[in-house]
Amino acid sequence: MGDLEKAARKAQEFRQREREILDAALALFLEHGEDRVTVEMIADQVGIGKGTIYKHFETKNEIYLLLMIRYEEDLAELFRSIDGEDDRERLPREYFSFRIQQPRRYQLFDRLENKVIKEQAVPELVDKLHTIRAKNLDSLVRTIEQGMKADTLEPVPPYYHIALAWALAHGAVGLMESPFYQKYIDDKEDFTDFLINVGIRMGNKGQRGRRDD
Amino acid sequence: MGDLEKAARKAQEFRQREREILDAALALFLEHGEDRVTVEMIADQVGIGKGTIYKHFETKNEIYLLLMIRYEEDLAELFRSIDGEDDRERLPREYFSFRIQQPRRYQLFDRLENKVIKEQAVPELVDKLHTIRAKNLDSLVRTIEQGMKADTLEPVPPYYHIALAWALAHGAVGLMESPFYQKYIDDKEDFTDFLINVGIRMGNKGQRGRRDD
């Protein structure tokens, strides 16, 4: 095996390790809350030394941000895969589903974002995150504008629709994770279904939000 | 002045100080995030010593919970003041407005609740909080059931409607506070109005969620 090959493999392994760390961190953050998870716990989970983590990431905050970026990139990937389809409802539906599917994860990211911005930490990565997100948003905006041209959506600024959906999604997540309200929801699946339907058609002209029709 | 009177005044002042501490704590939590606010900062803000705080509250967690309870009691007060009115839409509207009006506060409480429950701290107060909240919920449920009898609401379990509204409110809050999405909303007031309307009529039969009609 040549040196080049070796170096490539090494780089490969390094990337792989990075992914492992992020995966472990995410899992632990979700399970215990980011405040109760120490860098050492993450290292243990991956089976490496604490110092090694700092070979990959400068600070714990950077881990936070990379997780969030990864999430947003997955969303971008989803959008790319849908792009070009005819079904105009598909994109918002997928967006909505994606976000609502893993409530705790999104909730975590929301918390992290507020925290990281409050501390003004790692501004470059915050910028990167926002750039990706803006692109994703753009996809949505364009879809919505098409919907408005097709005269199926209320003629309000596009972001009203997005924001509405975002709000509902965000809220639905909060609801389903609320230790208190959880008790009141018997059939989670049915309720999720209900929410998604309302969410998607909420901004439609005419019979908005109607379910099962 | 009699001794009784004196004692009463002292008790009064003690209560007052308690309120001051909670107010200061809330203000600081909202401004810097609860993690960046130390007990000492709260004391400084009120202009008292660190130790004094602990004459009023056993732990920082207790401060968290008392703030949340206060909030929920304000809501209860609101419900009481409305009770007995004819306008069936009034209650949900007020609920929705109340929650959406002070986004950061609610968001803070949501974060705190998750944190406090995760740490299993001050369970008696958590119980108290949930009791009050359950009562508030009851008010809503009853109103909604009346709405369903009056055949203006979709015949799904009442909490579907509440949950929906909760979710939207929660989400709207998250949205309006999101450092990222904020940039996209030009006219906050108009948007809030839009959301509130959608929120209230979302679950209506027929022309749900329609605005200005």
Next chain:
Amino acid sequence: MGDLEKAARKAQEFRQREREILDAALALFLEHGEDRVTVEMIADQVGIGKGTIYKHFETKNEIYLLLMIRYEEDLAELFRSIDGEDDRERLPREYFSFRIQQPRRYQLFDRLENKVIKEQAVPELVDKLHTIRAKNLDSLVRTIEQGMKADTLEPVPPYYHIALAWALAHGAVGLMESPFYQKYIDDKEDFTDFLINVGIRMGNKGQRGRRDD
């Protein structure tokens, strides 16, 4: 009632309160250990305010010392009441019994003395304590010297005998309070009896320490 009488009664009540505080303090120290007992707890137990305690005693250390002095004075009282009797064994026996009877109390005082001396607190009271104790010791020494003249005790320095008895008493107390060794003693009374007998005759010439003869 004249002013004098009133003043006298007041003084009387003041003394009484002082005694109450000391009693309460002792009880609490014995139950929870002096470190876990706050001045506030003592005040609550007596049913007075915390500040009042400081009208009677300058510091918590002073309370410690006054308790110890009271104890030593009780011992002096005991010696006085015996003085003049013929039975030469009576004094040591009473001394030994007195100390061994309330193990935890003595242990507490022992702990306190070390603590207070280490901190060099309230030296006047420490002196007072030692003066009283020296007097008590003197009573013992004289009794022992008489025993030696009567040729019933080993002719070693008198304090050897006292110290021996002290040591055994102290040790017996430690033993009976040791959470560990306690498990090994089935019949406490019988064992105490055994100890006391050994203690008294330990220094005798000839058949020393023999039991039941």
Next chain:
Amino acid sequence: MGDLEKAARKAQEFRQREREILDAALALFLEHGEDRVTVEMIADQVGIGKGTIYKHFETKNEIYLLLMIRYEEDLAELFRSIDGEDDRERLPREYFSFRIQQPRRYQLFDRLENKVIKEQAVPELVDKLHTIRAKNLDSLVRTIEQGMKADTLEPVPPYYHIALAWALAHGAVGLMESPFYQKYIDDKEDFTDFLINVGIRMGNKGQRGRRDD
């Protein structure tokens, strides 16, 4: 040097540091009393940072217990080294000497044990301590039982003899450390000798406790 060797050396050094911390802690506890010694003082004494202490021990209480266990293990070691010898008096004598030789240390441990048990701290280590001590006790019990078979000891339950010796040792320690009684003892060595002799023969049949015969 191989990696294995390196790791071994590191582990070795880690152990060594642990010992250093315990030694420093013990020295400080003995000198100032455990309450006046802060974790930071221990760290300073060793010449390390405060946090490092917590890499080795979870709490200050754990340090207390490990010191006590170490002490008890030394005793066990002593017993092991004697085991099998013919001289039946050797074991109790060594036990007695061991305990009486370092009075302040034992006294410290006695205080610590009571404290730690009152706080119900680190129960696993308390158990471990008691297990070791029970084994040590067993050695003594067996020796004593042999003495009774040989008809040289009073036929009371074996633990009476142990307890007696324990009590005397404990008491002797308390005595020699008592800031008050200390003044009365001129020749410490002679007195210790006196005590040890009494201690060992105290329970003998016949001429018990006689010295130099």
Next chain:
DNA sequence: TATGAATGAGGCTTCATTCAT
């Protein structure tokens, strides 16, 4: 590159003592 021991700033909490009423 990987490691993990070491660091120390910083947080929460306790409680003896003071002092204005």
Next chain:
DNA sequence: AATGAATGAAGCCTCATTCAT
């Protein structure tokens, strides 16, 4: 004299980050 609210020094412990090997 009695009170108890207020104080703040001081202690224990956590953990992100550094750095020598």
